[in-house]
Amino acid sequence: MSRTTSTERSAMAGEIDVVIVGAGFGGMYMLHRLRGLGLSAIVFDVASGVGGTWYWNRYPGARCDVESMQYSYAFDETLQQEWQWSELFAGQPEILRYANYVADRFDLRRDMRFETRVTDAVFDPATRRWAVRTDRGDALSARHCVMATGCLSAARMPDFPGRDSFKGQTYHTGYWPHEGVDFTGKRVAVIGTGSSAIQSIPVIAQQAEHVTVFQRTPNFSIPSRNGPMSESYARSWKDSYPAKRAEARMTRNGILANPLDKSAIETPEAERLTIYEQRWASGGTTFMAAFNDLIVNKASNDTAAEFVRNKIREMVKDPATAELLAPTNHPIGTKRICVDTDYYLTYNQPNVSLVDVRHTPIEAITPDGVMVGGKEYKVDAIVFATGFDAMTGALTRINIVGRDGATLVQEWEAGPRTYLGLMCAGFPNLFMITGPGSPSVLSNMMVSIEQHVDWITDCLASLRDRQMDCIEPTRAAQDAWVEHVNEVAHTTLYPSAASWYMGANIEGKPRVFMPYIGGVGAYRQKCDAVAAAGYEGFVLSGPARVAAAAE
Ligand code: FAD
Ligand code: N01
Numbered sequence: 001m002s003r004t005t006s007t008e009r010s011a012m013a014g015e016i017d018v019v020i021v022g023a024g025f026g027g028m029y030m031l032h033r034l035r036g037l038g039l040s041a042i043v044f045d046v047a048s049g050v051g052g053t054w055y056w057n058r059y060p061g062a063r064c065d066v067e068s069m070q071y072s073y074a075f076d077e078t079l080q081q082e083w084q085w086s087e088l089f090a091g092q093p094e095i096l097r098y099a100n101y102v103a104d105r106f107d108l109r110r111d112m113r114f115e116t117r118v119t120d121a122v123f124d125p126a127t128r129r130w131a132v133r134t135d136r137g138d139a140l141s142a143r144h145c146v147m148a149t150g151c152l153s154a155a156r157m158p159d160f161p162g163r164d165s166f167k168g169q170t171y172h173t174g175y176w177p178h179e180g181v182d183f184t185g186k187r188v189a190v191i192g193t194g195s196s197a198i199q200s201i202p203v204i205a206q207q208a209e210h211v212t213v214f215q216r217t218p219n220f221s222i223p224s225r226n227g228p229m230s231e232s233y234a235r236s237w238k239d240s241y242p243a244k245r246a247e248a249r250m251t252r253n254g255i256l257a258n259p260l261d262k263s264a265i266e267t268p269e270a271e272r273l274t275i276y277e278q279r280w281a282s283g284g285t286t287f288m289a290a291f292n293d294l295i296v297n298k299a300s301n302d303t304a305a306e307f308v309r310n311k312i313r314e315m316v317k318d319p320a321t322a323e324l325l326a327p328t329n330h331p332i333g334t335k336r337i338c339v340d341t342d343y344y345l346t347y348n349q350p351n352v353s354l355v356d357v358r359h360t361p362i363e364a365i366t367p368d369g370v371m372v373g374g375k376e377y378k379v380d381a382i383v384f385a386t387g388f389d390a391m392t393g394a395l396t397r398i399n400i401v402g403r404d405g406a407t408l409v410q411e412w413e414a415g416p417r418t419y420l421g422l423m424c425a426g427f428p429n430l431f432m433i434t435g436p437g438s439p440s441v442l443s444n445m446m447v448s449i450e451q452h453v454d455w456i457t458d459c460l461a462s463l464r465d466r467q468m469d470c471i472e473p474t475r476a477a478q479d480a481w482v483e484h485v486n487e488v489a490h491t492t493l494y495p496s497a498a499s500w501y502m503g504a505n506i507e508g509k510p511r512v513f514m515p516y517i518g519g520v521g522a523y524r525q526k527c528d529a530v531a532a533a534g535y536e537g538f539v540l541s542g543p544a545r546v547a548a549a550a551e
Contacts, residue, residue: 006048007115011137016040018460019132019142021118021398024052025099026433026449027148029075032106033457037464043112043148044134050108051099052150054092058176059196059383060203062092065224065285065339066444069237070255071095073102074245075450081238088233089226089284089339113138121145122401123428128470128541130429143469144429146456147395151434151441154393156506158191158386162364162371168380173200174388181381183208189370189379191362193219197385198338202346204383210351212377214370216358217498218327220308221338225283250521254439254447257286264291264300276307288333295333295492305332315344322347324356334497336441390500391436391514392416402426403472415503415512419473419481419537420527422452428472431456436514437485441501443520451520455527459535468542477537489513 018034020027023045034041047055054062064071068085079102086094103109113136120133130142155174157163163170171181173196188208190197193215205211237244248256264272272291279287293300309326316322325344346352360373369378389396392412400408403426411417411426418424421438422431433452434440440448463471489495495502495513503509516523530536 009113009136011139012042012113013139015129015141016042017142018042018144018146019044019118019121019130019140020146020148021045021121022052022148022150022153022394022433023047023050023112023114024055024148024150024153025073025446026052026150026453027146028099028102028106028108029073029450029453030146030148030433030456031108031111032075033453034460035111037457037461039460041111042140043108044116044118044138045112045114046117048114049100050103050112051096052148053152054095054099056153056155056174056176057196058092058178058180059171059173059200059385060181060207061199061201061341062173062176062196063087063089063199063224063226064095065089065195066255066446067284068094068229069234070248070444071446072098073446073450074241077241079105080241085229085234087226087229089224118398120399120401121430122399123403123430125403128428144431144460146431146433147398147435148433149394149398151391151394151445152388154389154397156387156389156393157384158362160362160365162366165367166365166369166382167367168382170382170384172384172386173197183381185209186380187378188212189214189377189382190385191370191382192385192387193217194385194387195219195336195338196387197383198340198343200383200385201352202340202342205346205349205352208351210353212353212355212370212379214355214357214362214372215324216361217329217335218325219335219338220305220327220332221340221343222280222285222287222308223283224339224341225281226341248444249447249451249524252519252521253442254444254520255286257289259289259292261292263293263297264303265293265297267291272303273307276304280307280311284339285337288337295331295494298331298493301331301333301493308332312344315348317348321354324354330497330499331493334492334494335499336501387500387505389506389509390503391441392503392509393506395432395435400427400430402430403428413510415510416514417478417482419478420523420530421516422455422527423471423473423538425473425475425478428470431459437481438516439518439520439523440515442515442517447520451524451527455531458531462531462535463540466540466542468540470541471535471538473538481537484518485516486513488516488518492517 017039018041020030020043023043027043068090117135122131130145132140155172187210189212191214279290312326313322364371396409416436418437421435498504
């Protein structure tokens with residue numbers, strides 16, 4: 001996880017319109033749009049290149065689980081026509097190539113500074129500007145900050161006793177070595193069974209002498225049915241991209257999934273099973289769109305959960321292992337559903353074993369392996385597939401100090417509070433892309449990223465037109481939004497799971513359902529209505545401090 005600085009450059013100083021933190025898909029598109037407004041902007045990223053998630057997560061088997069024809073930028077028709085995806089679900093190397101292609105095509109790099117961590121952003125109420133500092137000595141005064149820091153970019157390493165004593169190699173899926181890892185002949189421990197583990201275990205097991213998986217919570221996983229992208233399938237999208245993208249933007253998750261508007265529990269069993277079989281056969285996350293009440297009605301959810309459990313029992317030959325892998329402690333979909341290639345079948349291989357660490361947690365990492373219940377599992381390498389301090393971690397790791405001297409960490413002590421997931425009261429001119437309180441991680445992130453970037457761009461253009469330079473949400477608007485986000489979450493089954501959506505994977509993190517589950521379509525309409533009403537719920541001000549929130 002150490003950062004190497006391969007490029008020399010002198011520290012930056014002076015005034016700029018916008019500092020963007022993060023050069024993933026969010027930061028890249030933000031820069032492109034701000035240039036279109038004629039604003040000066042600079043992007044900082046710790047990484048040595050663009051791509052964010054797809055720069056860091058180079059573990060074996062890493063790929064997206066939203067179809068590539070949908071998990072891609074929609075803002076430029078020529079771009080979406082000319083780029084060719086090779087698989088239905090692109091792998092990490094291809095997505096990273098795409099990010100680099102976009103960076104080149106739109107000449108983004110000249111305003112990007114890599115291998116640079118933004119450490120501080122402090123608002124000065126006198127100048128209404130942010131003082132931004134980095135770990136390479138940059139000190140910029142920015143009118144606006146856009147935090148494109150990612151929801152799943154602050155990797156989390158559990159603090160197992162003895163972790164540093166391990167004599168072999170350790171890896172975190174979110175910081176995978178660029179040169180790759182050769183596990184040939186190695187005994188490998190994988191800790192965790194979330195999406196990253198579920199993608200990587202089958203690939204690691206093809207190479208390693210033995211893989212021991214340490215599972216605390218089994219997850220539901222649906223086969224991806226990935227395959228080569230056919231010319232005709234790509235064409236079917238490209239021929240009507242604008243219309244399809246427009247339709248996706250108004251869906252619940254930003255994905256065209258053919259949702260069935262029917263209750264699972266009210267559908268006769270035989271018909272229900274046929275529908276599940278069809279969804280299972282076509283694969284992917286759209287399994288959850290099989291019925292309209294899977295995420296709100298426990299009885300309906302149980303039918304889907306049991307269907308998947310039965311599939312696991314069919315696939316995994318050893319009944320005890322199958323039962324361990326079959327999730328029973330949370331409704332299906334309330335932890336991020338996983339998508340795999342041969343995950344369950346991998347447990348039929350003689351070189352793969354599963355250790356349950358729910359009831360007997362990992363006690364320690366020893367010099368030679370992993371200790372559970374007094375038994376030492378000797379390994380040569382440990383893969384930590386232990387996830388992220390999701391949604392808030394990348395933000396709270398920066399010293400962000402607002403108008404009244406309070407830090408973001410203090411403001412969010414009891415859980416993140418935002419207005420629309422875009423801004424926080426007390427932190428003027430600081431925007432977040434896919435922040436907590438927006439649909440974000442519950443959606444096709446490309447759709448949500450583009451929506452936020454477009455909204456922020458329009459907002460900055462509007463401020464300029466009104467000769468304003470400062471925008472901040474009111475506490476009242478923020479409180480009402482937070483209440484709404486909670487209220488909607490509690491109409492669903494989501495809060496019943498100890499998920500990272502709830503902050504449950506981080507000790508001491510407040511248990512609050514962080515994303516907005518009202519759906520990307522409804523959310524977009526709300527954001528647009530707020531803007532159309534003169535930025536309702538925000539206070540706009542200018543050099544003369546003219547308040548013009550609602551004209
Ligand atoms: P990121 O891509 O996370 O980029 C944020 C960048 O900010 C990082 O490069 C980071 O280094 C930088 N940064 C953070 N803090 C600082 C700082 N203080 N100073 C400087 N730089 C900083 N979403 C989907 O919709 N579909 C998928 O199939 C999907 N698959 C995923 C698979 C994996 C393995 C992971 C981890 C996530 C996946 N996601 C998926 C979510 C994914 O994060 C988003 O789709 C998207 O890539 C996020 O883009 P972003 O620009 O918002 O953030
Ligand atoms: O992380 P996770 P991830 N002892 O938090 C376990 C996206 N993504 O990197 O569930 C033992 O899901 C933990 O156990 P538990 C996607 O949004 C997408 O896999 O807390 N185990 C869990 O099993 C995803 O949801 C793709 O009980 C410990 C695992 O580590 C998100 O990123 C691919 C432990 C962490 O799972 C995060 O996924 C990859 C401990 N002390 C990622 N601490 C796609 O396919 C943690 N664990 C698109």
